[in-house]
Amino acid sequence: MKKIGSSLLIALFAGAITLGAYKLFFENTHYAIVSDDGMASTFTTSMTPTSSKGAGINEVDFTIAAENTVNAVVHVKNVTVSRGSGSPFEFFFGSGQSARPQVGTGSGVIITSDGYIVTNNHVVANADQLQVTLNNNKTYEAEFVGADPNSDIALLKIDAEDRLPYLAFGDSDNTKIGEWVLAVGNPFNLTSTVTAGIVSAKARNLDPRRNQSFIQTDAAVNPGNSGGALVNTNGDLVGINTAITSQTGSYVGYSFAVPSNIAKKVVDDIMEYGNVQQGMLGIHTALLNTKDALERGINETEGVYIERIEEESGAHDAGIEVGDIIKKVDHIEIRKFPDLTGYLSTKRPGDQIEVTLDRDGESLVLPVTLKERQTLTLPEPFSVEVKNLTKKDQQKFKTKKGVKIVGIPEAYRNHDLAGKVILSVDDTEISNIQEARDAFGGISRYGKTVITMVNDKGERERIIFQ
Incomplete structure (x- = not known):
C-alpha cells in the first residue's frame, strides 16, 4: 500500500508540473479587466498597440501655429460718441446732455506687412475713433477703409514705422470637419489668447434673411474675440472669428467664423473697387425634404431646387431650367443652400463656373457666367x-x-x-x-x-x- 501511495503522489506531482509548464511556455494568455462595481463591464477588444502619446490630441503640435499667429492678431478699440436718442425734440431744442463716449473692443488680423487689418464690421460700425494695439503693446490710430455688412467683414489700415508680422489667407474650402483649429483673439480685453478646438461643421447659416456661410468650431470664443484669427495647425488663416450663439452672451460650446475665402474676396474687392462685387447666378430656390416638396413630387433630400430664374441672368443664359436641382458647383458638393451661397460669395461678375444639375433624374453639367446683382x-x-x-x-x-x-x-x-x-x-x-x-x-x-x-x-x- 505504501508503494501504491508513493506512486500516486509522484504521478500527481508530475502531472501538475507538466500542466504548469504547458500553461507557462505554450499557451497565450489574454487578460481582461472586469469591474464589479455595478457599472458596465469593460475590457479590451483589440490587441493593436496604442500610441504612447495618447489618443491623438497630444500628437498635434499647436505651438508653431500659435507663435506665428499671436503677433499678427491685434486689439481693436472702437470709440463712439453717444448723441442722444435722435428724437425730433432733440433736433429743435437739443438733448440737454453732454455727449458720452462709448467704447467697444474686439480683435483684428494683420494681413499685409504695411498695416492692412481685417476685422468684423460689427466691431467697428459707427465708430468715431478707431485704435489698434499690437501684441507688443504699441498703439496706433486706425483708418476705416471699407466694410461689407452682409459678410460682417471690415478693412482697416494703420501706418506703423516698421514692417509688421502678418498672416496670409489660407484656402477655407480645404478645411475638413474634425480638423484641429486655433482661435486667437482678445476675449474680455485679454490680449493674445489662444484656444483650440475642431471644425464642427461647414456652411452654417445663422440668419435665413441673409446669405451667409460660416465655419462652426468648438474652439472657445468669447466677447472680444470677434475679428480674430481662426488658423489651422500649419498657421494658415482659414477664418475670421465672428459670432457665438448663446443665451448668456458667453461661450457655450460652439462658435462661428467667416471662411477665409469669403473674407479674402471681400477685402480684395474693397481694396480694388471700393465695394463688394457680387457674382450672381440669378435663381430663386425652394427647400427640399419638406411637405411642400413631397407634394410636388420632389423626393431629393440634398441639393438646391430651382423654383424661379431671373430674366437675363447667368442661369437664364446658360439654359438652367425651373425644376433643376443643383448638386455641385465646380469642385464643391452642394447639399444645402449655404453650400451654394458660400461658394458664390467668393466669385465676381464675369467669373465662369460649372454647375452640375439633376434634371429629371439625369446628371447635366452647364457652364455659367455670373452677372451683377439684378x-x-x-x-x-x-x-x-x-x-x-x-x-x-x-x-x-x-x-x-x-x-x-x-x-x-x-x-x-x-x-x-x-x-x-x-x-x-x-x-x-x-x-x-x-x-x-x-x-x-x-x-x-x-x-x-x-x-x-x-x-x-x-x-x-x-x-x-x-
Missing part, C-alpha cells in the same frame, strides 16, 4: 424687392430709367404696387437697384417722401409717405 430688397420702411429693368421692360414701360417692383411685403399687399416701375424718390431719379437702395436708405422717418412710379399703361402715379 435684384435687391429696399431698406425699411418700404422693404419691397426691386430689379433692374431688362430691355423688354424698357420697351414695355417706355423708360430707360427706374427699377421694377417684383416682391411686396405683407404690409403693402393692398397698395397695388406689383409690376410697377419706381422712377424717383422725391427729386432723386433712379436708374438701377444701387441708386434705389441709396435713395430709400436716405428717407427721413420724420419728413414727407414722394415716390413716383409708372404702370404698364404708361400712367404715372405718386405715393406720399408721411
Whole structure:
C-alpha cells in the first residue's frame, strides 16, 4: 500500500508540473479587466498597440501655429460718441446732455506687412475713433477703409514705422470637419489668447434673411474675440472669428467664423473697387425634404431646387431650367443652400463656373457666367424687392430709367404696387437697384417722401409717405 501511495503522489506531482509548464511556455494568455462595481463591464477588444502619446490630441503640435499667429492678431478699440436718442425734440431744442463716449473692443488680423487689418464690421460700425494695439503693446490710430455688412467683414489700415508680422489667407474650402483649429483673439480685453478646438461643421447659416456661410468650431470664443484669427495647425488663416450663439452672451460650446475665402474676396474687392462685387447666378430656390416638396413630387433630400430664374441672368443664359436641382458647383458638393451661397460669395461678375444639375433624374453639367446683382430688397420702411429693368421692360414701360417692383411685403399687399416701375424718390431719379437702395436708405422717418412710379399703361402715379 505504501508503494501504491508513493506512486500516486509522484504521478500527481508530475502531472501538475507538466500542466504548469504547458500553461507557462505554450499557451497565450489574454487578460481582461472586469469591474464589479455595478457599472458596465469593460475590457479590451483589440490587441493593436496604442500610441504612447495618447489618443491623438497630444500628437498635434499647436505651438508653431500659435507663435506665428499671436503677433499678427491685434486689439481693436472702437470709440463712439453717444448723441442722444435722435428724437425730433432733440433736433429743435437739443438733448440737454453732454455727449458720452462709448467704447467697444474686439480683435483684428494683420494681413499685409504695411498695416492692412481685417476685422468684423460689427466691431467697428459707427465708430468715431478707431485704435489698434499690437501684441507688443504699441498703439496706433486706425483708418476705416471699407466694410461689407452682409459678410460682417471690415478693412482697416494703420501706418506703423516698421514692417509688421502678418498672416496670409489660407484656402477655407480645404478645411475638413474634425480638423484641429486655433482661435486667437482678445476675449474680455485679454490680449493674445489662444484656444483650440475642431471644425464642427461647414456652411452654417445663422440668419435665413441673409446669405451667409460660416465655419462652426468648438474652439472657445468669447466677447472680444470677434475679428480674430481662426488658423489651422500649419498657421494658415482659414477664418475670421465672428459670432457665438448663446443665451448668456458667453461661450457655450460652439462658435462661428467667416471662411477665409469669403473674407479674402471681400477685402480684395474693397481694396480694388471700393465695394463688394457680387457674382450672381440669378435663381430663386425652394427647400427640399419638406411637405411642400413631397407634394410636388420632389423626393431629393440634398441639393438646391430651382423654383424661379431671373430674366437675363447667368442661369437664364446658360439654359438652367425651373425644376433643376443643383448638386455641385465646380469642385464643391452642394447639399444645402449655404453650400451654394458660400461658394458664390467668393466669385465676381464675369467669373465662369460649372454647375452640375439633376434634371429629371439625369446628371447635366452647364457652364455659367455670373452677372451683377439684378435684384435687391429696399431698406425699411418700404422693404419691397426691386430689379433692374431688362430691355423688354424698357420697351414695355417706355423708360430707360427706374427699377421694377417684383416682391411686396405683407404690409403693402393692398397698395397695388406689383409690376410697377419706381422712377424717383422725391427729386432723386433712379436708374438701377444701387441708386434705389441709396435713395430709400436716405428717407427721413420724420419728413414727407414722394415716390413716383409708372404702370404698364404708361400712367404715372405718386405715393406720399408721411
